[in-house]
Ligand SMILES: Nc1ncnc2c1ncn2[C@@H]1O[C@H](COP(=O)(O)OS(=O)(=O)O)[C@@H](OP(=O)(O)O)[C@H]1O
């Protein structure tokens with residue numbers, strides 16, 4: 001019988017397994033420094049491993065969705081989609097955090113609740129979630145996380161999901177989770193993200209962003225989508241061997257942000273596991289810069305951002321990408337600007353931004369609202385007090401220009 005995971009029995013080797021190759025020594029030292037020199041060593045380690053696991057879970061569910069199982073998608077009250085992956089990721093990450101840090105010590109602010117899942121007509125859906133979570137946890141040792149002694153039952157899984165009902169706030173530690181950000185992208189076989197952040201006393205201090213369809217190299221991006229669509233139509237689907245996706249992470253104040261490839265097949269997650277430092281782009285000439293924004297016009301005002309882009313001298317076509325992958329694109333230098341201007345009345349949620357903000361800032365970028373103020377994660381579930389929209393930039397020069405362009409365009413807009 002496997003020993004049950006007990007947080008006090010976790011030894012350091014569970015958490016940091018060092019590579020031995022000489023060629024990796026330099027990067028390894030830097031990475032070790034990041035992991036050992038701060039008070040969030042354990043939090044960081046568990047969060048990165050949990051997000052890797054969640055990405056692997058999502059990849060499996062997405063393959064099933066694209067190859068036609070629409071039963072795995074439901075509509076929420078606001079008509080936005082929710083899938084087996086959303087609940088399963090939330091249950092898995094909630095379970096892992098509770099096991100490592102103790103249920104009573106863990107406060108999680110996350111997107112999903114159990115309302116739909118608890119209805120009697122949702123028995124099939126709940127069964128799919130339970131199976132997905134247990135399949136994922138069975139693979140936990142591959143990710144350096146001990147698995148449960150027995151499969152989790154319905155009630156344990158519903159409890160793990162519903163535990164994530166914290167409202168956050170300005171004091172204490174709160175994990176902030178978007179289990180599947182960009183659900184539309186997810187169900188369309190496109191980009192999505194798993195986003196986990198830690199907020200302490202109102203400040204986002206750790207950010208981990210899993211981007212299962214975002215390749216390690218920008219050049220593979222277009223290739224990915226075409227190839228995915230083609231492969232997903234073949235039967236049996238060869239997508240199980242799909243080799244891409246990455247996890248980015250950073251700790252506030254470290255001045256460093258990292259990217260690791262996702263694990264595939266029987267690969268094991270070991271530190272630093274090909275982690276590489278990422279940095280924002282050095283382009284500060286607007287005519288050479290690329291801006292990214294939400295795909296759906298319901299989520300941002302495309303005509304306003306087109307005007308702002310024109311006014312500040314941007315000439316390239318916008319890169320429209322689902323989910324917090326937009327933050328990943330800025331952090332890694334694939335684009336220079338991200339703008340989101342929601343319709344008035346929509347209140348941005350902290351889980352849609354916290355992880356991305358830490359990573360972009362530590363990679364050298366700037367993230368503010370349209371008034372130039374930092375985003376405030378201290379006031380509960382929403383980004384209260386947000387001035388008009390969100391702007392993430394690769395550097396101060398572009399940021400200043402964009403704030404000026406928003407100011408110049410605002411009065412003539414309908415926003
Ligand atoms: N009306 C409206 N306006 C602005 N934003 C909204 C709105 N409705 C929802 N949301 C939230 O936006 C998240 C998706 O934002 P994206 O930037 O990823 O948009 S897009 O999918 O590329 O169109 C999306 O995240 P997910 O629900 O995780 O997909 C929502 O939290």
Ligand SMILES: [Mg+2]
Nearest residue numbers: 178181182352
């Ligand atoms: Mg979201």
